[in-house]
Amino acid sequence: MPWKELEIPATNDVRAIKRAYAQKLKRHRPDDDPEGFQQLHRAYKQALQLAEMADERTTFSDQSDIPFSEAEYENPEEEMDWSDRPEHDSGIQPMSVEEADSDTDLHPLLDSLVEECKHCLSRTQGLSDPGAWSFLSTTPELLDSDFNHQLGQAVFNAIDDKERCSGVKPHPAVLRYLNHLFNWTGKRQLYYLQFGESGCDWIFQSLDSETNSNDLLRGVRGGDPVEPTIQSTSSSPQLDYASxxxxxxxxxxxxxxxxxxxxxxxxxxxxxxxxxxxxxxxxxxxxxxxxxxxxxxxxxxxxxxxxxxxxxxxxxxxxxxxxxxxxxxxxxxxxxxxxxxxxxxxxxxxxxxxxxxxxxxxxxxxxxxxxxxxxx
Structure with missing residues (x-):
């Protein structure tokens, strides 16, 4: 059962599960302890699924006042054997579309973060100070590749909409900070196909400069808080013209x-x-x-x-x-x-x-x- 790995009693409180996961994540960073991180991530996903099952049992049961406990799963015939589930040798597999749709706990969080990002874009501090976006780097769900990709696209689209509607652009340092969280430059062609040249040109022009990604990624991995600094923008990449x-x-x-x-x-x-x-x-x-x-x-x-x-x-x-x-x-x-x-x-x-x-x-x-x- 996942509760031992998360060091919490059996519960159907999703917030409690996420808090426990975030605490344990500081001790099992993916770059320092890959095996421990995989075990922790599996336990986290199992706990969320058990909590969802408990909510369903509570909804459709006449005895809705009976608290959820681990004793309900002591029957070997009813207990789900997580250890027998096949896993790929390379580690954690990305969620499929069906799994992402069923994982309802991530969608409210995604919507909440997108709204907070839009609010950040409406303030002067959010447009000029990368530190105003530090709430993203402390979100453990950013380690989930699917969640990171969806949130990155939503933030990119919000920035593009802001520029098209009002002509207001975030400071290049803000764009670089977000790029190190979502790796936009690594998906450049995909974004050009999705948003077109008009939506991508000015953003990627601001991003075409070298920054120190290690310090920024440290915040995502549960390390020390990030202290972003404003850097000067660079021009377009130098091209070697044919004679x-x-x-x-x-x-x-x-x-x-x-x-x-x-x-x-x-x-x-x-x-x-x-x-x-x-x-x-x-x-x-x-x-x-x-x-x-x-x-x-x-x-x-x-x-x-x-x-x-x-x-x-x-x-x-x-x-x-x-x-x-x-x-x-x-x-x-x-x-x-x-x-x-x-x-x-x-x-x-x-x-x-x-x-x-x-x-x-x-x-x-x-x-x-x-x-x-x-x-x-």
Whole structure:
């Protein structure tokens, strides 16, 4: 039974179970005593389930005044054998959707914390002082991965709503403090898919700086209280631009592949059908520019993030956060390239002095960088 592990008498008081769990958690931190933490967490979940069972028995029983006690489970046929339940070798398994729905004790707590976070966002101190959010780091349920994920998404959404409705943004130090509790930067792509660029860009721009996560995580693990400090924000990550010479070589490589493909797929069959037509070469000249623009539009926002020439030479196209361009952003880039091509004689010389970030890159706020710099 879990009561011995939690060092409390049998009870159906969920708050008492959580208090006991929080006290024991200080002695069995997951980083210092993983085995002890797993045993404690199992006992905690078992105690919550037994308390829920006791509430159900009390609800549907005529003898509702009989107090809950461990004696009710002394019959071996009725006792639930927790030790025989299969467990994964790696430790505690995340709750499934069905288990999360049945674990009713976490939902009121989640709603309560979300409301407290929204209240915090409505105050000047909550917007500027990370210490106003310290109540989150002392919540033991934050160690539950599902609970942490749900709360992290709710807080992120509340911050985004606050900015969209009133234009008010929390101080970057507050965002970094919350990031170390919920690991938003580790789920960057997931959040971009869920909230879109408009909801994520400004938040992740504030988070793109190095902070000391160990001190902040110490509060979540039951250690000493966190003393957050305000740090200065940093700019967007430094990008290693591909040189003008390499980009020119990539452009010529793309043209070679493109002209070869057009000659084989369009001009060749046309010559077979109309061998005496003198304008067959005209089709090659006319179809190459739009075919190149279409190639750039499709390939640079694809998972490759590069045309064939750029890809072979180790280059990739990204936005200011080092991520793949969405289609609308790449369309803007193609239009800027087309406009600059109208004055190609002047632009060709001008681009040589722009240190790898060409004119249409600057207009569209995009970057062509060396791929190995993105992996370092």
């Amino acid at each position: 003008y010479a390499m980009r020119s070589l990539a452009f010529l490589t793309d043209l070679f592949f493109l002209i070869t493909a057009i000659a084989l797929l369009i001009v060749g069959p046309y010559n077979l059908l109309y061998p005496d037509d003198p304008i067959s070469d005209f089709w090659l000249l006319v179809s190459t520019p739009p075919a190149y623009l279409l190639l750039v539009l499709i390939m640079e926002c694809s998972p490759l993030q590069a045309t064939p020439g750029k890809y072979l030479l180790g280059m990739t196209v990204v936005n200011r956060f080092g991520m793949r361009l969405p289609l609308w952003h790449n369309l803007l880039r193609v239009l800027a390239f087309t406009a600059s091509g109208l004055l190609w004689k002047v632009i060709f010389v001008l681009n040589a002095f722009l240190k790898g970030r060409l004119l249409h890159d600057r207009i569209s706020n995009s970057f062509v960088v060396r791929k190995r710099s993105m992996n370092s």
